[in-house]
Amino acid sequence: MGSQLERIKTAVIAGKHTEIEEFVREALSKDFDPNRIINDALIAAMDEVGRRFADQRIYVPEMLVSAMTMKKGLEILKPLLKGEKTSDRGVVVMATVKGDLHDIGKNLVCMMLEGAGFRVVDLGVDIGVEDLIRKVEEIGPHVLGLSALLTTTMPEMARVIEALRERGLRGRVKVMVGGAPVDLAFAERIGADGYGKDASEAVQLARDFVALK
């Protein structure tokens, strides 16, 4: 029985996007629980993909194809979950801060978070404090992820955290920060809840934050 799930997991890791739908349908036809397929095959596969990426055994293209493969499988399974408790692990709002147009790293984090079962609202790049605050109020995410690639835009992260505090929102959302020039010391200095050095660490942080809620 486990080989069905193993086959799906392997297909996601290898990025077999043309075959995944067939594999998932086959598992369903053998009465596998959709939640089990999601958790034990699709999400487990993306965890492994994250590890391989962190170890430089694979690179962004391979990771993206795995994510696409995972999504194709998920599309089949999601409608079957209707009426059940939502499969979302939590909600994460992601953004690159004001003045910064870099989004490759942020996009990878978004993709890995989705792969781990989170609902991700990606606000994009060059997002100002006011827009971020409005979205946090509107969506009420568990986690806010801020990205910056430039040393000159890093201070924006501190401004966002300060603004959350001023509006009385700081206790309602965990803030994680990342990006090439960011480090743990900076994250602690500005009062962030966590720092992820890569997409895998960001996913782990989000998991920890949601588990704490």
Added chain:
Amino acid sequence: MDLKPDFERIRKTARHEEPDRVPLCEALIEYPIQSQFLGRQVKADDLKSQMEFWAKAGYDYIPITVGMMTPGRVTQESAISRVIRDVMLKDSPDADDEKAWNLEYTSFINNRKDFEEFPWEVAGQLDFSKFYEVESLLPEGMKVIAVSGKIFTLTWMLMGFNNFALSLIVDEQLVADVFRKVAQIQFEALEKIFSMPYIGAVWVVDDLAFGSGPMISPQAFRDHVFPWYREMAKRCHENGLLFFLHSDGDLSLLMEDLIDLGVDVLHPIDPTCMDIFQIKEKYGDRLCLVGNVSNELLRSGSPKEIEATVKDLLRKVAPGGGYCMGSGNSVPEWAKFENYMAMRNTTLKYGSYPITL
């Protein structure tokens, strides 16, 4: 300290010989820094003042861009921006909206049809006027370094990174075709400048890596990017020019490939993720290194800290040649001017061979 420009200084350094002093070397120094140095405003269209800056500041060349992108980023002046605004968005009401034309916000080649319809011919019409204008301005001994376009970066920017990365696996031929078109435009431009006797080197400015390592697998670079750079290095060497490569990020996994394909000079040995002392030890006899003075330090440090960093580099990396002093990326307008001056002045003061620090 001799400030007279002499491109032979860089040639000797690249051959791992010791010239009279360690050369100063940057791919880009933004105009506000040049302006402060000269005490008057230097603008993009004022080549005479730019030349004065590079010569007086102690450089042996002036960098001039020949490509679809200016080094560092896409601007309104980049050739590719004009192609997109004047041709692709000609009838669009969004033509003046930066988010519609700037490749840092958007992309244009999402599929085969987009590729076929892209105005490649117009994109290939590059402006060489600065290359002609510069000839009469060059002081004796000074050369031009042609800063060539970004084959890798422009390809992924035209396609959007996610689409590019995905296509690399699911539609590899499309990616190969975009690479080919972008590279062909660069090659045609280079063939034109090879005939100009005052060109000393070609400097490819193309980011290949993140701080964590290569942006795509080393094998994908070997399949799609490095063959173009190998050919470019070959054409440079046939014409007696040095071949420089700039890439941010951690290049450790690509070092052997870069040496093998013919890179003479590597810049900037990104100080945020690479250890120049280890790189010197491992590859220093096969590659000339440039830069490594942290941009963060240029922004937030003190002249004293800069002096200590520069002295350390002179002491450990410069002996025997094979090293030019410079920033860990470029000298942006947000660098403190006194820190830029500290980097320059310390090099000029303590960088005479033999290094006695």
